Structure formats: C-alpha cells, structure tokens
Amino acid sequence: MKRSRSVGASSPLNGIGKQDGDSRRKRKVAEISQALNVTPVDVAALRRMAISEGGLLTDEIRCKVWPRLLNVPTDTLPEKPGMPDKQREDLQEELIDIILRVLGRNTQLHYYQGYHDIVVTFLLVLDERLATALVEKLSTHHLRDFMDPTMDNTKHILNYLMPIIERINPEVHDFMQQAEVGTIFALSWLITWFGHVLSDFRHVVRLYDFFLACHPLMPIYFAAVIVLYREDEVLDCECDMASVHHLLSQIPQDLPYETLISRAGDLFVQFPPSELAREAAQQYSQQTAASTFKDFDLVSEQQRPDSVLRRRLREKQALEGAAAGAMVATAQPTVARRFVRLAVMGLTVALGAAALTLVNTALEWVPKLDLHLFP
Template structure:
C-alpha cells in the first residue's frame, strides 16, 4: 500500500530554502507529488540549481533512474542516414559548451552528443532528425549526463518535440501558426502591424525547435526556460514566443513597418530580457487562452499536434511515480540486482576515476555534486 512520507515543517523566512524544502518533500512523497514539482519549476526562480534539476527533470518526464538506457556507443554511427548532418551540427555547437573548456574535454562531450542523438533515431525509426535537435540534446547532456540525458531525450522526442520530428515540416508550421492568433488575442494593434510588415513567424522557428537554446547565450537563462517547458504543456514554447513579442510591443511599433526591419528586431532577443516576468506572463497567457480556444477561434483544426495529444498520457504516467528511495529498495530486493548493489561503491570509485581522467576538473565538479545526491545518480551520468 502506498503512503505519503511527510517531512518536517518548512524553514522560516521563505525564499530559496522554503522552495527547496517543498521540492524535497514532493520528491519523497509516495507517490511523488508531481503537481508541486511542476508548480515549483514554473514559479519564481524555477528549480534553483543544477543539483535539484538532476533530481526533478527526470520526474517531470516519468523516468526511472534505475532503468536507464545503456551508454550509447560510437558503433551506432555506422551507416546511419543522418550521421553526416548530425556530425556537422555537433561540430558547429562549440558555443553551447562552457567557455574555457579544454578542447579534449569538449571533444569527448561532442562524441557523446552525437551518440545520444543517433541512439534515439535508431531506436525510433519513425522519428526524423531536424537541425536544432542537437541544441536540446546538449542542454540535457551538460545538465544530467549522457545516460540520463539519453533517457530524457527519448521521452521528449516522443512527447514535447514529436511535432518537429515528422518527415515534413507540416506539424512544425502548425505549431508556429498559434503565434499570431495569440498576439491578436492580447493586442489587435500589434497584430495588425505585424501583418502589414509581412514579417511572418519564421523568426520564431529556432526558438521553438531548440527550446530557445540556440538563440540564448546565457546557459542559466536556457536552464530556466527548460524548467518551465519540462513542467508544462508541449505548446508552451509557442505561447512563450507570443508573450515575448507582446512584451516588446512598444519597441516593435516604433520600428519601421517593413519586413527586413521587423524581422531583424524580433530575431535578436535582448540580453537583459526579464525571463521571470516572461515565464509568469506566459503561464497566465496559456491559462487565459488555452490551445483548444485558440484553435477554434483561428481555425487551426486542420492538423492536430501529436505532442499535445500525447500529453495526457504523460501526465498520468508522471502522477504514478514512486520516489527514488522506494525504487532503490525494490531494486535491492531483486535478486538480479544484488551484485550491482553489493559492488556499488566499487562502481562509484571507477566512475569517478573514469570521469575525472577523461573530462578533467569541470566534470569532477559535476561528479562531486552527484555524490551529494547519492551514488545512484552518479552511475546514471555514465
């Protein structure tokens, strides 16, 4: 029989400590309190730190940390139809890695990135690679490691990103088609200006298909948006795009009403953009104008979003998750898992040695963080 594990009272004073308390409590409830995790991921400050993200992100996608895919190997690259394109995109992804990272360390990570992507494509023949997919994959790799990142990329590819992975761009265009009706719902004047400028919506394409990872230079801003999108409906990135345009209304209306000028303005997101305000207002925009209403008002029903249609099943799956300590107990009671449990300390030592030898001080810092959360998380990084 399942039970809820109750923690002590939250620390006084509120703020980050209280948010961390509620996240920890939600993670240790049985079943996991997924609604609280979603709420904290959306609310001011998001998930606070990389350590907490490594715990919460998998839960938002219903991933069992004791049942991760194997570490992808380079053998999967052989004769894959998308290998050349993936390899080119990964080579061009230098700016997505931390500044100052030694070339040999970055090279190892780029190899893992290529292997992650090709593993997903080989495992799901119906999915088609698109340029920008690697931007999502590298964010996961840098945050949760290669094995957990592969598991999360698999879940995202069959849910949130599924519309972008069709053989044609029809569903991608369908998702983009929500943008202008959402702007019109809030500002008819701005909507008319954009129509007269003939700017279209192509300026937002890279925003959606990379979850803004390709266009933002600050990794912390990218992570904050990922907190939001992982906890939300699959169409939330296009709502975010609409809200970003709405928040720049005055700036846009002061621009010359001509396609090149408006496109150039919209394509460049200001470095000082207020992302917490953006997330709060986007969340309100979604509640005020849910997808079904927008589809009906703007006659967008000719093509259905696979991502949106699969979201209900993901919600059910996430609501039925057991906390990690229960999964660990179940894993330990499995006779087939006993050798793994008995040798866990040895595996951790080998993992630390292997990671520090191949990736150096930057990765060792990640390792130390993982150890603070438990050996099982460290093993999931490989």
C-alpha cells in the same frame, strides 16, 4: 532602446533582500525534497516548483526532478548498449551518441537542425545515460511534431502565435499583419526551446524547467509574450517585412524572464490551445514561404554539433566561475507600461491559481504523453 538587466532567471532573489531570498530558497529546496521523498512522488508539487519563481534552482535538483516531470524511471535505465568501456575524449562523442541512439531506436523520428541545442542542454545538466532517456522521451512526445519528415506540423504550431498576440494587443497584431512578417522569426525559438538564441545558460535551463512542467505548446505562448513585451520597438519599426523580421529575430538578452514566464502561464490559462485552434488553422494559408528566410535554414557553422557543444560548455563554465552574489534589478518605468494590457487579466502564476491550472493541464497528458498533435 536599452533596458536595465534583470536578475538572472535562476536566481530567486528578484526584487527582494538577500536574507529574505536565502530564506525563500531554503524553503523551496525543502519543499522540493519533501515532494521527492513521499510515496508516490508528488509530481504536481514538483511542477509547481518548476513553474514558480526561480524554477528548480540548481542542476543538482534538476537531475532529480526533470525525470519525474517526464515520467522517466531512473532505476531501470539500461547500460550503454554496444559502447566501448573507455574514457571519452570529449563531450562531443556523448552528444553524437545520444542523438544516434534516440534516432536509431525511433526510426519514425527525423533529425532537424536545432535538435543539437536541446540535446546539449540535457547533456550539460545530466549524465549521459539519464540525458539519453530524457531526450528520447522528449523526442517522442514534446518535440515529436518537429521531427516529422516535413515542417507542416511545426508551421502549424507557429500559427498559434498571431492569435495569441491579437487577443492581447490588436495594434501589434495588425501592424505585423500589414508588414507581412509571418512567424518564421520565432522558428528557432520554438524548435530549440530558445536554446539557440539565448546566450546565458541560466536562462536556458530556467526555461526548460518551465516548459518541462507545462503543456508542450507553452513555448509558443512564451514566444508571444516576448513579442508583446517589445511592443514599443515593434510599432516604432518600419512597417515592412524585412525590418520587422530583423527586429524580432534579434532576441534581447536582458529580458525579465520571471515576469515573462508568469505572463506566458497567464495567457495559457486565459486562452488555451483549444480556443485558438481554429484561428491557427486559418493562419496556415497566410504564411510567407519559409524558404525565403535565411534564418529558417539553421545549417550553419553555429549549428554544427561541435560548435553548439563548445558554445554551451563555455557558457556553463563561465556561469560556474562567476562570482557569487545576486544582482539587484532596476526596472525602468516603460517595463510596467508594456504589460498594462496583460495585467488587466488579473491572473498571476506566482499566486498559485494559474499555476494550479497549468499543473492540472500538464498532469492530464503526462500519464499517456500522446502529444503528436496532427497524425
């Protein structure tokens, strides 16, 4: 089923005229600047800007805001330790250096396949020193459970997916349970923050804006709204593990990202992790062995560091070289119908109520950032 391609996620022009969009963009840039220039920095306002439509707009702004969202001071970053003062031959060396530094300074962390996708994203947005600092903070907090010696905590986080789906669409939940598809199709989504499966760099950094501004479990809520958005495709699929797994693991590239981001925020407010924890724990014994799926093993040519870097670099270069101008989305009627069940909640991040809850929730854990869910 083909859908009209929506406006790029980093564009604030979705569904509005260019002049109005330019005005909103300028206003948002001014609000971000104001939040950065007050003392102390208004982190809550920056989180609202990162969550709201269009996210942080540009990589230049992200360089200033991402460190604030992670509470990383930028004025005391150390010089490159023990690195020769010479021109790098290519970004691949920087990528490997960042990973080695982070793992070398944090011996409790274990590399996992897919980690490169996250590191590359930060490296392409930030300079090497700043990227190293942010990746280290991210690795010891948001990504901490993925970097254990075993996949137990990662699988537990995946177990939040089905309870979310069940609350919104029991029919889809029951269909997936009957097909015994499990949740492994969403593994690469979760552990790379969708960087491995999205081909447009704009969409990747837009999601990073959102995830950095929210609770660390927000990616699993976003995974849930993707499945819910595709409810017609799921229910039209053959009800067997192979068919449903194949369908869901092939993520569409033309998703309405701003709508899905808003819905994910709504779901988090409506069904916080504390409410889902018991059901998530019960899901553990029902999971199909992860080793039975080929896509569980991300060790492939696409996951080699040089391949990941080249892919992301090509995407960014293509984006920078593309003609300027906004595409006007032409939504099909079926899109609205897919979200009828979600709309009845009456929540919208864009209007601010849910956004405020998300920001407050994020600020509760940001000062300590002790996010290792299960010791």
